[in-house]
Amino acid sequence: MGKYSDSDEWVDVVPIPQDDGGPNPLAAIAYTEEYSEAMSYLRAAMAKNEKSDRALKLTEEIIRMNPAHYTVWLYRADMLFSLQKDLLEELEWLNTVALKHTKNFQIWHHRQVVMSHIPTLPPRETAFLALMFAKDAKNYHVWSYRQWLVRHFSLWDSELPYIESLLQIDVRNNSAWNHRWFVVFARHTDSKKHSIKNGDADSDVPLEIIEREVEYTKAAISTAPQNQSPWNYLRGVLRKKGIGLVELKGFAEQYADLEKEDEVRSSHALDFLADVYAAEEHKERSGKALELLARRYDPIRKNYWDYRRSLLALDQVSA
Amino acid sequence: MPASITHASLNKEKHVKYWLRCLKTYLPNAYTSNEAQRMSLAFFILSALDILGALHTKTTASERAGYANWILRCQHPDGGFRGFTGTMTGDENRNEWDAANLAATYFACASLAVLGDGMERVRRRECLEWVRRLQRANGSFGEGIGKEGVVEGAEDMRFCYVAAVTRWFLRRGEDMEKVEDIDVEGLVKWIEASVTYEGGIAQGPFHEAHAGYTYSGVGALMVLGKLPRRTSDSKDEGRMSAEFVESVTKWLVLRQTLMLHEEDELPMADEEPPDTTLESFPPTFHVQGAFPVSVADAILPNGLIEMSPHDLQWAGFNGRCNKVADTCYAFWVGGTLGMLNREHLQDFNAIRHYLLDKAQHMIGGFGKLPGDVPDILHSNLGLAALAIMHDPDLKSIDPTLCISLSAKENFEKSFPSQQARGNLHGSNTAKSMH
Numbered sequence: 001m002g003k004y005s006d007s008d009e010w011v012d013v014v015p016i017p018q019d020d021g022g023p024n025p026l027a028a029i030a031y032t033e034e035y036s037e038a039m040s041y042l043r044a045a046m047a048k049n050e051k052s053d054r055a056l057k058l059t060e061e062i063i064r065m066n067p068a069h070y071t072v073w074l075y076r077a078d079m080l081f082s083l084q085k086d087l088l089e090e091l092e093w094l095n096t097v098a099l100k101h102t103k104n105f106q107i108w109h110h111r112q113v114v115m116s117h118i119p120t121l122p123p124r125e126t127a128f129l130a131l132m133f134a135k136d137a138k139n140y141h142v143w144s145y146r147q148w149l150v151r152h153f154s155l156w157d158s159e160l161p162y163i164e165s166l167l168q169i170d171v172r173n174n175s176a177w178n179h180r181w182f183v184v185f186a187r188h189t190d191s192k193k194h195s196i197k198n199g200d201a202d203s204d205v206p207l208e209i210i211e212r213e214v215e216y217t218k219a220a221i222s223t224a225p226q227n228q229s230p231w232n233y234l235r236g237v238l239r240k241k242g243i244g245l246v247e248l249k250g251f252a253e254q255y256a257d258l259e260k261e262d263e264v265r266s267s268h269a270l271d272f273l274a275d276v277y278a279a280e281e282h283k284e285r286s287g288k289a290l291e292l293l294a295r296r297y298d299p300i301r302k303n304y305w306d307y308r309r310s311l312l313a314l315d316q317v318s319a
Numbered sequence: 320m321p322a323s324i325t326h327a328s329l330n331k332e333k334h335v336k337y338w339l340r341c342l343k344t345y346l347p348n349a350y351t352s353n354e355a356q357r358m359s360l361a362f363f364i365l366s367a368l369d370i371l372g373a374l375h376t377k378t379t380a381s382e383r384a385g386y387a388n389w390i391l392r393c394q395h396p397d398g399g400f401r402g403f404t405g406t407m408t409g410d411e412n413r414n415e416w417d418a419a420n421l422a423a424t425y426f427a428c429a430s431l432a433v434l435g436d437g438m439e440r441v442r443r444r445e446c447l448e449w450v451r452r453l454q455r456a457n458g459s460f461g462e463g464i465g466k467e468g469v470v471e472g473a474e475d476m477r478f479c480y481v482a483a484v485t486r487w488f489l490r491r492g493e494d495m496e497k498v499e500d501i502d503v504e505g506l507v508k509w510i511e512a513s514v515t516y517e518g519g520i521a522q523g524p525f526h527e528a529h530a531g532y533t534y535s536g537v538g539a540l541m542v543l544g545k546l547p548r549r550t551s552d553s554k555d556e557g558r559m560s561a562e563f564v565e566s567v568t569k570w571l572v573l574r575q576t577l578m579l580h581e582e583d584e585l586p587m588a589d590e591e592p593p594d595t596t597l598e599s600f601p602p603t604f605h606v607q608g609a610f611p612v613s614v615a616d617a618i619l620p621n622g623l624i625e626m627s628p629h630d631l632q633w634a635g636f637n638g639r640c641n642k643v644a645d646t647c648y649a650f651w652v653g654g655t656l657g658m659l660n661r662e663h664l665q666d667f668n669a670i671r672h673y674l675l676d677k678a679q680h681m682i683g684g685f686g687k688l689p690g691d692v693p694d695i696l697h698s699n700l701g702l703a704a705l706a707i708m709h710d711p712d713l714k715s716i717d718p719t720l721c722i723s724l725s726a727k728e729n730f731e732k733s734f735p736s737q738q739a740r741g742n743l744h745g746s747n748t749a750k751s752m753h
């Protein structure tokens with residue numbers, strides 16, 4: 001008795017039950033009867049390498065119960081292409097699955113496989129991604145997929161305004177900051193080559209772009225100084241062009257003035273200045289910034305800031 | 320200091336009970352969506368019991384032989400392991416969709432090492448050759464071979480880790496070390512390209528730095544012997560630079576956070592999902608004054624970022640910048656620091672109290688977030704995180720392999736490597752780094 005054993009559509013098929021071997025299987029799961037039965041028919045269909053509408057529907061049922069079943073996705077993709085199914089319809093169906101299982105990554109890989117067979121960007125695609133981000137603006141799989149989509153359809157021009165709209169909603173959205181980095185710096189790199197190093201100095205980036213990024217990031221910091229994301233971004237941008245942090249000493253000192261210990265507004269500014277002072281060979285000042293971090297403004301990382309302070313070898317200097 | 324708070328301790332008995340239940344009874348139906356990754360669940364169960372010192376006392380030799388048999392049942396005739404038995408249709412009736420999976424292969428090898436049984440029945444040559452076929456021209460790995468030999472799966476740092484560790488398990492002894500190797504240099508280059516401007520490692524080049532991928536990338540470099548030996552090392556011999564170790568260390572320690580609940584995540588002032596359809600994109604490129612001042616910053620007068628000693632008692636780890644803490648990252652971060660011999664740079668007490676007071680569950684195991692019911696992944700990684708911090712009630716573990724040191728030593732005794740070792744677990748790497 002079951003959905004498939006009772007159906008005329010599957011009457012010609014002998015289901016293959018799961019064989020878990022001996023008496024001590026590991027991580028055996030109490031499946032529902034519905035899932036066990038569907039899987040037995042899936043095995044039978046795969047054994048014949050059946051490519052049919054009913055098998056396609058079966059994969060849909062199984063994915064609904066177990067979206068992380070990597071084999072069933074591969075089998076489904078193969079059927080979609082051999083049966084020359086409407087791929088836009090597949091995307092619509094994928095939308096519903098993705099909205100239901102937001103943490104699953106197979107869905108997004110499959111979407112990428114399907115999308116790579118579609119010649120032009122479907123009109124609803126970006127709106128759907130926006131919907132996903134409205135649910136979770138930091139969904140890693142969706143961001144990874146979006147990077148692929150931007151490269152694949154060369155969507156570079158519309159990305160920056162979009163990212164800025166997301167950062168306006170939440171300036172702490174680190175995924176959006178990272179995507180900004182991708183849009184600004186990956187555009188002219190060849191993903192097939194190894195020369196796509198993410199953080200290393202790259203003299204090819206025009207200075208205007210660097211200046212634009214620095215100004216944008218400074219503006220973001222000024223609205224939320226205790227926000228790690230733009231401070232990390234700022235360091236990355238400067239390093240990209242081989243510009244020393246010293247150039248932004250005055251900017252950082254607005255948020256952390258060593259002469260006004262009680263008025264520090266950003267631990268990240270203190271950290272930035274610790275590096276600036278060390279680069280200027282002002283080891284005592286650098287040590288003081290690190291000490292403020294360890295004792296007062298970021299004590300959860302005391303062990304780390306003390307370690308950093310030990311690298312300055314201050315004791316040897318004063319000895 | 321506030322009035323002293325009694326902190327919870329590790330309830331070892333409850334944890335053992337939790338894991339024996341996972342081992343010996345059916346897992347609840349909710350695990351159906353983990354079916355294809357049963358081999359990883361198997362590993363987490365066996366390894367947790369081993370770390371608790373209960374695997375060899377609470378199971379019989381014949382049970383353990385049965386577990387090894389189940390793992391080997393998942394071995395694919397052409398090399399590698401499946402993640403579960405669900406695609407098998409019988410030896411005489413094999414189907415082309417019944418394929419080995421790279422992550423499952425790593426978990427199978429690690430489980431056999433933990434059991435101390437069955438490794439000699441692994442088709443090591445076939446497996447190593449299969450792993451090599453999974454590598455792409457850009458150095459990354461897929462997770463399986465599909466039709467017509469196509470490498471299937473995303474470009475994903477985790478596959479690099481499992482490939483490198485599988486190689487470490489199997490490429491031992493004269494015969495195996497002659498099997499054609501993977502492109503180690505290409506792999507290292509791909510990992511290097513995935514180091515982000517933040518200092519952590521991402522799923523792949525240009526993606527966001529993430530603690531799970533950072534663990535994977537550093538772990539792969541570790542077993543391949545590609546981390547620098549000394550602080551003074553520049554980029555020679557195809558190794559990563561000492562500068563990389565410093566920047567990844569900083570990124571890792573920055574993951575420790577006092578944000579333990581979603582509502583701590585700032586500053587989502589807007590409850591309504593934003594309308595972000597294409598039409599609503601701002602027409603111009605804003606620079607100055609583009610950001611609304613967040614609630615969090617508006618209420619932060621000077622000095623308010625200081626924390627009282629009471630607040631500092633519990634601090635977990637997040638997986639990415641500006642995210643809340645989650646139990647598993649205590650291991651992904653702590654374990655990576657452990658590989659670099661820098662686990663002491665965490666705030667031990669704060670993470671310990673987070674794990675034991677907030678994430679430990681009264682039925683045993685650990686939940687993902689404070690108050691969550693336990694699950695297999697977080698319960699294992701919570702224990703592993705405590706073991707990294709040298710918890711006296713737990714066996715010491717190797718942070719790179721995520722198995723107990725005793726399991727690792729037994730394995731190495733049975734399967735000695737020809738080449739001079741010393742690459743694994745930083746025997747000479749990071750001890751001299753500070």
Ligand SMILES: [Zn+2]
Binds near residue numbers: 645646697
């Ligand atoms: Zn987690």
